[in-house]
Amino acid sequence: MIGNKHILLGVSGGIAAYKACALTSRLTQLGADVKVVMTDNAQKFVSPLTFQALSRNPVYTDTFDEKDPAKIAHIDLADWADITLLAPATANIIGKVANGIADDMLSTILLATQSQVYIAPAMNVHMYAHPAVxxxxxxxxxxxxxxxxxGDGYLACGYVGKGRLEEPESIIAAMEDHQKRHALLAGKKVLISAGPTKETIDPVRFFTNRSTGKMGFALAEAASSMGAEVTLVTGPVSLSLSDSKVKRIDVVTAREMHDVMHEHFASNDIVIKAAAVADYRPKRVHSEKMKKHDGDWYVEMERTTDILQSLAERKTNQFLVGFAAETENPVDYGVKKLKKKGLDAIVINNVAADGAGFGSDTNVVTYVNRDEKMEEVSLASKPDIADRIMTFILRDMKDGEK
Incomplete structure (x- = not known):
């Protein structure tokens, strides 16, 4: 996964810069084309000549040293890179990039590159743990x-703890693992629904459910980390995405979620309906707050459109996955739903079980595909559950293509 890649190695000013020499040598041996950019302080630890000899490429240190008048050096390098690696990354360069500061060759390139960026920090244990860092x-x-x-270990400052730059072999292995994972769904488009819906009764009241959207959000981020282009349609939740590449569309009602899911359905390869959509809504929505009065108050409800069923009826080549949240006989009801709606797979969970269901950070699920092959996933965090689900989907898609 690293061979034949254009790798831009950024070296910032820390004692661990000496490890970047071995890293350059190893990447070059693996067949990568490596170009090194050094900060001023990095040059106080290692000479640019060392990296030039190891990479067999010029070393870049000055934003205004334009080696080719036909090109702007920092933009050319930013465009050239398939992968950008900061090793070692000091607290200073991390702070610059996080705050959009571009005051030298390396920080300027980092703001301009569209490549994947890997950062291998190295600093004092207390610096690493500082809230700003x-x-x-x-x-x-x-x-x-x-x-x-x-890594943890003895640091140059004399402390023992977390802050030591990982060894070159470990850095390369981590990059290769991520590259492999990112290639799993490369070129695929994934549409996911998450969270609850709200159905208005009057200006101050509504019907909803206990869904928090955590499972759907975890699925969106898992799919994105595998290289997919992800659209997340979410009901009203308090969650935020940690992956800025995921396109988020916010809706409130079941009707809004129906319309948005249908709008995007045809252009996606994988569609996962993880949202807990209202099955019923008030038949009449009052324009004014309903006042208390003697006796009972009855709200007449009408069915909402079954989004999953309506998507299944339009399905062409999409891999369509549903969710079944049950409190009794969950697998039996889930398999019936799988067959009735003609899904490719369903994820079943007993929301009454300990550690599972709405609002929990963990879950316990059973994944069943169209051939009724079952995969039991025991108690785990929702991000871990999401990874397993996406792995099952990928496997079943490949099996279907054979």
């Missing part, structure tokens, strides 16, 4: 930057 790393992660966490 943590905030900057979290911000970069939300923008799609990938971190290769530092």
């Amino acid at each position: 943590m905030k900057n790393m979290k911000q970069l992660e939300s923008w799609g930057y990938h971190f290769i966490e530092p």
